[in-house]
Amino acid sequence: MHKGQGLVNDVFKPKHIKKLTGNTGIGHVRYTTQGANDSDLAQPFTTSYPFGLAMVHNGNVINFRDVARLLHEKYHVLPKTTNDLELIMYTFASELRVKDLDRLSVVDIFDAVETTQELVKGAYATVTIIAGHGLLAFTDPLGIRPLVMGRRDTPDGPVYAFASESTCFDYLDFEFVEDVGPGQAVFIDNDFKVHYKNINALPKAFCVFEQIYFAREDSTIHGRLVARERVRLGKILARKVADAGLKPDMVIDVPSSGYFSASGLAEAIDVPYRRALVKNNHMGRSFIVPTQAGREDVVKKKLNPIRAFVEGKKIAVVDDSIVRGTTSRRIVRLLREAGATEVYFISSAPPIVSPCIYGIDMAMSTELIAANYSEEEICRYIEADKVIYQDLNDLQDLFAEERGHGGSCFACFTGKYPTGEVTHYLRHIQEERQSHRPAKAAASLSAKAPAPTEH
């Protein structure tokens, strides 16, 4: 096992790769926010008993207190960290060890998955090595986070891989086989035989924000190319732009996540698209941004508008979403300072009104501008001439199940969480985040919050 901090290529050197033996491997990349980059939390997590397990996951457990108590009281397990992956791993390990370990069967493994899925609530897409037995992949019953299976044929027969996104199969010359989940388990045994079971499958609730923002544009989800879906999101927005009577001279994107929607919109309203915000790729990731003012300053340093393209024009600027509103405001200001006569801010997502509790680190309710203010107030706050949001119905229509997509989770736009009642958990994370934030920064945030009556 080898772990480290930094980019993958800085951590895993050829000398590490050379040491690898055996026929099964597992890896993980964890994005950590400033200050919390403790390599103890780097995945995989492992346990020596039973068999030797090594597990990775993507997602977020929401009943971790219950699971921790259960592990302690029923299973006599004391996890070493507070990481939710440990909870999943030890729940699974505990269920496994009551089996007949001398004669472990695939049924036993799927049984242990079943109990794990019943006990652990939240979103999780996991892959586990069971030493001496094989490689196991399973998700939560709703299949909230992505997990895909790939395959490559070799002279010795097929080999398999699991990943969060299909795009990595392109790099590795694997072919995409299928999505895993919801509630599904796939086990590749040591003879490379594949075993499937749909265990606790509930109606799928795949994160729609992956489609809008998080997934790579060259990924394929449920058979659909993400880039193309984003072009569609842009095209759909044309109606709302027209309804609002806007006639922009140019459509631009907030680089780089807004590009495909921007080009879709540009085509649909027959207005030229042009890159007019230049991104500075060489900003260090460790830049300390404790205050709202500092964060705006970073936006300025990361993006430079090209005055010659913007000056004297009505600009429609397309971003994937509006979260706190502060970045959006900074972009509007940058464009105005560069001479734009009007600035229309177009969000390819609908208003975000509820925090994500399934692993996308957005913000708390109190920070989400659309959770607290009307569209007009938001428009005034971000100092745009007009704000256009994606229509929630249009979005739900585009990603409707009957169009071939699995069912989607729209919780951040609707507040309806597919895992059921989550009030308790929401209160917990609210408290958690406040206790980790210095009082001063919190004060400065509220000072910066939009005050509708002022505008």
Add this chain to the structure above:
Amino acid sequence: MHKGQGLVNDVFKPKHIKKLTGNTGIGHVRYTTQGANDSDLAQPFTTSYPFGLAMVHNGNVINFRDVARLLHEKYHVLPKTTNDLELIMYTFASELRVKDLDRLSVVDIFDAVETTQELVKGAYATVTIIAGHGLLAFTDPLGIRPLVMGRRDTPDGPVYAFASESTCFDYLDFEFVEDVGPGQAVFIDNDFKVHYKNINALPKAFCVFEQIYFAREDSTIHGRLVARERVRLGKILARKVADAGLKPDMVIDVPSSGYFSASGLAEAIDVPYRRALVKNNHMGRSFIVPTQAGREDVVKKKLNPIRAFVEGKKIAVVDDSIVRGTTSRRIVRLLREAGATEVYFISSAPPIVSPCIYGIDMAMSTELIAANYSEEEICRYIEADKVIYQDLNDLQDLFAEERGHGGSCFACFTGKYPTGEVTHYLRHIQEERQSHRPAKAAASLSAKAPAPTEH
């Protein structure tokens, strides 16, 4: 003085900034290739005598052996490193110290610049603090590398800055004043009074490769926006595309330097532009790429084609230039594997036939594919259906002096070096590079070199 390795924001922390006092500062970012990142070579270089000098530069000295000998024999100076900046600094310092140091005048300073420009051959854009006196900027007589002056008005009067590119003035709220050079010196004295002198000015020979590739697209050079010039480079290419009888279904760019030319070409030939190669921004910079095969592999890992956009189409892919041909070949292959029926490779630069000796780290003559092979051979080598190069006359016409550009250096396209006879220096760097390259890699290079008869 504070120096370090890594991104600027990782090296310069608020605690360093807080320590700064005084009214003059100087900084430098140095891009180093793998293995040579010795922080002793980080600029500024300083000397305590006379006055305290701190100097930075951009460029490359080509008669460094002569200058080193002169420093040792005539000036009794022993530079600590082999960096060419030290040669410039000590030549200038040595000339300064023969003046009456108790009554140093601006004339004395410009005198020292004059001798320095006469003794030191090559390309250099320099900025120097003369402690207790002021801030000096000067370039080589041809003004090969960029150097711009900015200004900000404050309640206490104007303050000034020098930089390689105007774009940084945007970030700092300075306004662009003018280009410095060729052979010009600007001195800001301690009362913020500005002194100019054209000293050894020869006909300007500004690096045209800055316009094509190296400069940021949002920079303004000689009053022209780089992005717009690149759009023009793309538009001009339309004629050659038409002459070749090509009818692409889509124009795409090699991200991210090819975008503006690609969109210019797309507009001129009325074919849609689309982003179809996705760049992986998270590749570590330290990835070791000792062999040609390895380098191709990196291209594959850095770029992923979007099959759904490319499949079944005739693709015109625009890059800024073709250097060794290996990257171009990999891109063509990627596009074919993604289903493109035809691939036309468009270079917004003309064929590169001679190495740059003025600070752009391109390659040796033996590695430059256009120095050794015909267009047809190159087309076969990179496996394209057609290669279109920018026409040298068109390029020279676009950047002609009468169009408001200063005179340009086209040496990499013509082999005519504006500093005169450089055979000796070219032989030196050829030897230098070969001695630093393992024999095996060299062998693998020649094995990969295009063999016209094979195709």
Add this chain to the structure above:
Amino acid sequence: MHKGQGLVNDVFKPKHIKKLTGNTGIGHVRYTTQGANDSDLAQPFTTSYPFGLAMVHNGNVINFRDVARLLHEKYHVLPKTTNDLELIMYTFASELRVKDLDRLSVVDIFDAVETTQELVKGAYATVTIIAGHGLLAFTDPLGIRPLVMGRRDTPDGPVYAFASESTCFDYLDFEFVEDVGPGQAVFIDNDFKVHYKNINALPKAFCVFEQIYFAREDSTIHGRLVARERVRLGKILARKVADAGLKPDMVIDVPSSGYFSASGLAEAIDVPYRRALVKNNHMGRSFIVPTQAGREDVVKKKLNPIRAFVEGKKIAVVDDSIVRGTTSRRIVRLLREAGATEVYFISSAPPIVSPCIYGIDMAMSTELIAANYSEEEICRYIEADKVIYQDLNDLQDLFAEERGHGGSCFACFTGKYPTGEVTHYLRHIQEERQSHRPAKAAASLSAKAPAPTEH
């Protein structure tokens, strides 16, 4: 848990200490040889199941292959490392988990210790936290390595500590209670109640080399002060010095482990003791010493003889032991170069003829000079005028059980290993070490080995 490389005070900072909560803690210092300082091997080792165990040990397991196989096949455990502590911990954990974990009793714990002691062969003194239950200390059945128990009375009742040496109780204001072992287990439950059990006690075989060299001189072992025992070792040597007809002018020590024996000898033969070899304490520990010649050079750099004290004198130099003979030879040479007329080399240990397999990293049989050569040959090799070894009978008499010492392990002087047949293990470590040693160094060793006929 916090681990790190370096001195204790460099690894454990006040900020770490402040974070500690709870009423039980455990720590470990591991001395690693050059190149093997992997912090993954730093103790304690932990496992989350059952209960949460954290274990440290001192010693060496000699049937690790058998234990590893047993863990894998019978207990379905896959240790993460090759460290022998993991074998002990998982054997104990595996035995514990078959108990009724809801109602774990002290009897259960002692049962698990019993099986562990039966399965794991070798020397080990261990301390284990059983989370939620208490603190457990136990040793191997022979009590080869030291383990002591201390106690401090507080207003809330007594608290306890275990350590390798009593001297650390002096620093912590604990008082020494008793030695633990052989085969004994002590369990301090969460109410600070102490439970004892003699489990697999065999006749004690405490490492006599701790007495001679390894233990700190201010430690008390079996109620005897180590420093005083070493003075006695020196006094006993007087007889052999007299028998050899030696009349040294001065007794000196090899600093700093030879001091107490040297002063004992000096008193017994009524010759002045003086410090005449000055030790350089500032030598880095990472000095690379791959060859025998290099190792001698280090001795020279570490020790400087004071010529003014040595010149023209017959010197008796006392060291704790002679291992390879090379250090001894270097010391003899240093003293001769400083003008000593005669040099008598006195070893307070008898000839070392067999390697230690219980945790003291001495050398292989092939390297032990006394395993291969006679006293006369050794004397010639180290270039002394006379070599005096401690008499084995005298040593055994001094540390005889009836004198209040527990029984001792004299294996390195006799080749009789108290754990029984160890031929297989000895062959294993011989192979192990040879495979880690470059062929050249091995060759140079043999070249340097004493060639009796030459002298």
Add this chain to the structure above:
Amino acid sequence: MHKGQGLVNDVFKPKHIKKLTGNTGIGHVRYTTQGANDSDLAQPFTTSYPFGLAMVHNGNVINFRDVARLLHEKYHVLPKTTNDLELIMYTFASELRVKDLDRLSVVDIFDAVETTQELVKGAYATVTIIAGHGLLAFTDPLGIRPLVMGRRDTPDGPVYAFASESTCFDYLDFEFVEDVGPGQAVFIDNDFKVHYKNINALPKAFCVFEQIYFAREDSTIHGRLVARERVRLGKILARKVADAGLKPDMVIDVPSSGYFSASGLAEAIDVPYRRALVKNNHMGRSFIVPTQAGREDVVKKKLNPIRAFVEGKKIAVVDDSIVRGTTSRRIVRLLREAGATEVYFISSAPPIVSPCIYGIDMAMSTELIAANYSEEEICRYIEADKVIYQDLNDLQDLFAEERGHGGSCFACFTGKYPTGEVTHYLRHIQEERQSHRPAKAAASLSAKAPAPTEH
């Protein structure tokens, strides 16, 4: 040039040594206190003009403000750091550059030394490479700090070395030639010819504290072995011990600097010497000791008394000196806790009443216990039964010039500084140190200061 932090062997690796070419080298070890270990201050310091100079020194400049002003105003030099070596180097360099650099003679070099010695006040023993010319050594006019010259004969003729202490010649197989100084300069030219000149020689004032504590015991100073002088210091103390009517049962030393004086005293009063305080050599050097209480705690952790030797005895404990009194008090307490019935604290130095301004980092006047309290008060404060100080007259007699020693500096015992009036400088360092010390620590110091009326 190669610099680094850590022990010499950790910084200078074989790979660095291999790179060395030429016939002259220079090195330096700098001991820095916590927090100030900036490698920018590591010596040698260098300047490229004239010739290339590289200089190291040992000592302390006391008129650095005057020298800095002179460098700036007269010589137009701006040193990069605040290190006093830079002042010496640039004064020397400035004087050198007014010579005819094309025909530099030894007379020119000694001229520049002369002016440097006149301008720079304080203690300094320096060695300088003058590139292309040779190696220069010179001291301040009083020769306060040690500087010795060594020589080794080789087949190609003699080679030379300079060092602070003769002991390093032992390690390098050089032989000691002579002490350098006071005010002397030695120049080894490139033909290995040696040139001497006594330039600004004043009556020698060699630091007597080197003899008592700082120098290594195996060094020879002015032809006398340091260890032997320390034995003499111990013997002289016998008279004062007798006068005080003390009859100790045992003499012990504070390891390791007190050993030779302790053994001298033991012999003189015919009482056994024994090592009874065990030093813990494995304490990290970075242990943070901000408060007086913390410092006492460290003494306890560093030294452990051997109870069995001390218990029930009257102990005379010998240390080199008493500075603040806190360490002494802790040692007395340790001995009492270990059962000593009486503790006599013997200082081989007289009372220290004035701070050293010539490079030994002792303490400020306010911290020196003997500067503020009587012997009786000190005895009560350190809780000894008796304090015996070396008699100043005895010390001065022992190191009198007529005994073959050069003249000595006794300033720390007398307050008479050989460089003349230093009130201004003393006030400066007092302020300097107070500004670097947190207010709280200062408060805690005064709270711990001995309050005579209390006892």
